[in-house]
Amino acid sequence: MKKLRKTLKAVAAIIKNPWLLNRVLTDDSIWKDYLERSYQIKGGLPVVDINEVCNGLDVTLDYFAFLDGGSLPTDIALLKSLSKQIENCQYFEIGTWRGESVVNVAEHAAECYTLNLSKADLLSIGADERYADLHGFFSKSKANIIHLEGNSLNYDFKGLNKKFDLIFIDGDHHYDFVKNDTAKVFEHLVHENTVVVWHDYAYSPEKIRPEVMAGILDAVPADSRKYLYHVSNSMCAIFTKRALKTSILSVPIVPDKTFRVRVERKEL
Numbered sequence: 001m002k003k004l005r006k007t008l009k010a011v012a013a014i015i016k017n018p019w020l021l022n023r024v025l026t027d028d029s030i031w032k033d034y035l036e037r038s039y040q041i042k043g044g045l046p047v048v049d050i051n052e053v054c055n056g057l058d059v060t061l062d063y064f065a066f067l068d069g070g071s072l073p074t075d076i077a078l079l080k081s082l083s084k085q086i087e088n089c090q091y092f093e094i095g096t097w098r099g100e101s102v103v104n105v106a107e108h109a110a111e112c113y114t115l116n117l118s119k120a121d122l123l124s125i126g127a128d129e130r131y132a133d134l135h136g137f138f139s140k141s142k143a144n145i146i147h148l149e150g151n152s153l154n155y156d157f158k159g160l161n162k163k164f165d166l167i168f169i170d171g172d173h174h175y176d177f178v179k180n181d182t183a184k185v186f187e188h189l190v191h192e193n194t195v196v197v198w199h200d201y202a203y204s205p206e207k208i209r210p211e212v213m214a215g216i217l218d219a220v221p222a223d224s225r226k227y228l229y230h231v232s233n234s235m236c237a238i239f240t241k242r243a244l245k246t247s248i249l250s251v252p253i254v255p256d257k258t259f260r261v262r263v264e265r266k267e268l
Helices: 002-016 020-025 028-039 073-085 100-105 119-124 129-133 175-188 210-219 222-227
Strands: 090-094 111-116 145-149 164-169 190-198 202-204 228-231 237-239
Touching: 028 210, 073 100, 073 164, 073 190, 090 100, 090 175, 100 111, 100 164, 119 129, 164 175, 175 190, 175 210, 210 237, 222 228
Parallel strands: 090 111, 090 164, 111 145, 164 190
Antiparallel strands: 190 237, 228 237
16 A cells, blocks of 8 residues: 555656656666666676777877766777777767867777767757857867767768768767667668777766666667677777677776876867
């Protein structure tokens, strides 16, 4: 009876305040239960060492703002290192923001495409003009970066008529968007050896974001899920067909490596 009363009370609260439904639908416990029921997964994807993925991590990030909404240095270092490994790398990303990821990758990639909502679209969903104008701040002036405008939910990915070597999915991180973006990337943009990286698969290197993980798993073809991993020391998941050693995420993590970090102010 107590459970019934609680349920009725919760339903009444949602009817009175519909925005509460969003909190329910994005609650981590719901997505954890979903992953366990659907995929028998409790602790996240198998973990691969960032040093192995990068063939020894040794890159310099010439553009990094240390501001809200960005990535960890290791997230962008992962992308830059991967692009460095691929000759004549063709890069595609969803979610430009200030352009930090694409501008770093562009130092090694031959050609980069980045897709984001247009300024008009951003303003229409309530963003202020200053925020909208900051998109592509670092990347707009780079000759080998092509800025595409559109909503990934209805963007014509097939119309690009192009396959990419390295793809970074960093758009809206709610389930429907992650599933949509992932499905379209795998349908239209990948070739046999494409590497796909998802940002914010984790809240931190030690805490998985189950809603994003569910979107990835539900969209990646079943026979390709065995190539999905969590990259250590990052918030990224990766799809790669390389043979890699794996481990299970066990938190708190006992450090097995450290990184040398040099912070130098650079004038714009």
